[in-house]
Amino acid sequence: MSTTSAITSAITVNALRKTYGPLTAVDGVGFEVGAGEIFGMVGPNGAGKTTTIECLEGLRRADSGDVRILGLDPRRDGYALRERIGVQLQQSALPDDIKVWEALDLFASYYRKPAPWRPLLEDLGIADKRDARFSKLSGGQKQRLFIALALVNDPELVFLDELTTGLDPHARRAMWNLVRAIRDRGKTVFLTTHYMEEAEQLCDRVLIIDHGRIVALDTPANLVAGLRAETRIIFTASEPGYDPAPLRAVPGVTRVDASGGRVTVSGRGDRLVILVVNALDAQGARFRDLRTEQPSLDDVFMAMTGDEMGEPASSPAPPGPAGPAAPAGGAR
C-alpha cells in the first residue's frame, strides 16, 4: 500500500482561473490538501466545483494558475499523473453491455501497476454482480463500480465528484463508510458534494465555493463555531396556558417564542440545555417532545452564500456576522 508522509501536501492550487466565454467559472482559487485528508468542496450548482476538480484531474485546462497534484503538473504530466490518481466523474457511463468484471479487467489493463480487482469487488459489496451487465445495475451499484474503477490502480489520491447525488439515504450512508475505508487505506480523498450533512460527517476540512471564489475553508466544527449561531431548544408544554416568560431569565437565553403549546428557546453557551431543563423543572412545568437544534454546516453555508441547498434547513438563516473570511489554508 502506498502511503505518503502526512506532512507532504497532495494538492497545491494557486490562483486557479477558468472562464467559458463571458462566464468566469473559477476565479482565482487557491488551497492546499494534505496527504491522508478527506477534503470536501461544497457550493451551489454552477459555483465552479466540477470545473475545479476537472482542472485538478487534468481533464480540463485552466486559463491560468498553478496546480500541483502529487508534485506533478496535470497539464504537462497528465499521463504520469493519471497513473497515480483515481477518478470518479459526476457524469459518465460505461457501455451498456459490458459486464462488471470486464470493466474492471479493462481498466486494470490501462495501468502499469494495477491492484487485483477481485478483492475490490468484495470490498465494495458487488461481488455477486460480477457477471451483470452495466445497464442492469442499480444507481448505487453503478456508483460502487465507478468507485472500484477509481481504485483499480491503487491510487494515492482519489477524486470523487458528487459521489452520492441521486442515491437514497441508505445507499448514501453506505458510500460514506466506503469513503472512510478509502482514507483508512492511506489515500487522500478530494470530494465535491451537494449535501452539507455529507461534508459535515465525512470531511476533515471543507471548502465552500460560490461564484468561482472560495468563501470559507476550515474544519466543519470551526466553520460552525465561527458562525456564532444559536442553539435552539424546542418543546411542547403539556399544560395549556403555560407561561414560558421565566425562561428569558436563564443565563445564555436570548429569545423565547411560544405559539400554541410549542415553545422555542434560543441561546448560546455549552450549558444552555441543562440550564433550560433545570429551569423548567424548577417551574414544575411538564413538557414533552423536547429536542435541540445545533447550528450545522447548512447554516454556515446559507450565511456564506445566501443560498439554500441539500435538504431544506429547518430554520431561517441566523443573522450571523457578514461571513468570516477563510480562516485557514491560505484561501485566496
Next chain:
Amino acid sequence: MKTLKALGTLVWVELKLYLRQPSAAFFSLVFPLLLLFMFGSIYGNKPSAFFGGHGMVDVSAPAYIAIIMGSTGLMSISIIVSTYRERGILRRFQATPLRPAAIIDAQVMVNYLMTLAGALVLMAGARLVYHMQFKGTVGAAFLGFTLSTLSFFAIGFVVASVARTSRIAQTLAMILYFPNIFLSGATVPRELFPPAMRTLSKALPMTHVVSLLQGLWRGDPWSKHWVEVAVLGGLLVVGAVVSAKAFRWE
C-alpha cells in the same frame, strides 16, 4: 508493453460488445448471406452475356461485401464513437492513462475483424452453394478489401466527429448507408440501372468499392481500377485527417 496490453484488452472487450448487439452482428454476418441465398435461389449462377460471361453470384458476392463495409464502417463506428462520447464513456477513459489513439485503433481492429468475418462467411456460402468463380489472387483481393474497408471506416469516424449527438450521427449514417447500398450496385447489379442512374452512382463511394472488388474477383489488373483506388485512397486520407483533427472527448 503496457500500451499493447491495454489495446489488446480493449479490442477483446469491444469484440464481445459488438457481438452482444444483435443488430450489428446481424447486418454484418447474417444479412449478406440472406441476400446471397435470396437472389441466388431466384437467378442461380449460370454464366450469362448480361454479366459479361459471368454468373449472377460471381458478380454479386463481392458486391455484397461492400454492404458489410457499410454496416461496420458507416453504422457501427459512427454510432459507437458518438454514443461513447455522448454518454461520457470517452470521458471516463480520458481520466485514465489510456492514449486516445488506442480507442480509435480498437474500433478499427474490431470492425475490421467483423467485416472480414462477414466477408469470409459470405464467400464460403457463395463458393459452397453456388460454386462462385474467383479468378483473381488472394493477395490482391485482400488488399482491395482492406483499402475499401478502411476508407469506409474513415467516413464513419468523420460522421462521429461532425455529429453533435448520437442521434444526429445515427441519422447521418442512415442517410449515407441506404443510397450507398441500393444505388451503388451493391444490392442490385448496376447493369440493371438506366444510364442516368449509372452516371449518378459514380458519386457514391460504395460504387467504387463494388467496382474494385468485382474487378479484382474477376482477375483484372490493378491498372484497370486506378480511379477506384484513387477515390478510396483519397477518402481514407481525408477522412483520417479530418477525424483526427475533429476528435473530441466530450
